[in-house]
Amino acid sequence: WPLMAFLGVTLGLLARVAADQGMFEGLAGASAAELDPELGLPLLLRTILPAGLMGLMLSVYFSAILSTADSCLMAASGNLLTDILARVTRVPQGTKGMLRLSQWLTLALGAVAILIAAMMENVLDLMLSSYAFMVSGLLVPLVAAVFGGRRNARAAIGAMLGGGFTTIALGEAPFALPYGLDANVFGIAMAAIIFLSIDRLMPVGGTPLVNGGISTS
Known part of the structure; x- marks a missing residue:
């Protein structure tokens, strides 16, 4: 994975240089300053690679994207089914019933993901928002469980929801935050409170932790 990470960054830098040199002027219809950053890599591949090799390269990237999306959807539906629905409602106990319910949950979550993606104009903004929600929600419960020696499910869930939604709300707020601080700071503070x-x-x-592990008593 480090090779793929450095490869993506390197190709992005090459695309930036190519845009500054005017290689994409006849393709994108905009200057380098106005060009959508997400179009940099496709335009670079279209410019420097022959048609067959360009199609192969793009298929590799799209397959990686679809594989990641598939894994995320299955993980989300599994967590929703086992961690939430199974605790608050009666779910089918048989393998066939659980599989069918999991499939419907995956379909519903996929539809929600498509709606969210349709409302976001930039994939990077969507990724940053998801990371901000995750950090603001998970940091405090994780630190409390590892270093505080106690777990509290209600407190953890409340901190996750409160911290995450506080960060998202302040990140989309039309006013400037005090002292120029990032929305994550206020989200983490809200989660701690x-x-x-x-x-x-x-x-x-x-539930107290015993010798670094979760007590079974």
């Missing part, structure tokens, strides 16, 4: 508050008010769900 929610986690500590719920852990103090409802400590029943807390």
Whole structure:
């Protein structure tokens, strides 16, 4: 994977140089400053590679993208089924029923993903938003579980939702944040407040860790 990471960065740099040199003027219909960064790699491949090799290269990238999307959808449907629905509702116990429900959940999550992607004009912005939501929601519960010596499911879920949505809301806010801080700072702070508050008010769900591992008592 390091080779693929460096390859993507290198090709992006080459595409930037090619755009500055005017290689894409007749293709994209815009200057290098106005060119969509996501079009850099396809235009570079179209310019320097023959038709057959260009198609092969693009098929490799699209197959990697589809494989990643497929894995994410299956993981999301599995988590939704086993971690949420199985705890709050009665789900089919047989293998066939579980498989059918998982397929419907995958279809629904895929439709939601398509709607979100249709509303986002830039893939990078969507990735940054998802990473910001994940960091703001998971950091506090993870640190509390590893270094604090206790787990609290209610507090963790509240911190994940509160911190993540706070970051997304402030990131899309039309006003500037105080002191020029990133929205993640406020999201993490909100997650910490929610986690500590719920852990103090409802400590029943807390389970102590014994010798670095989860207690089974």
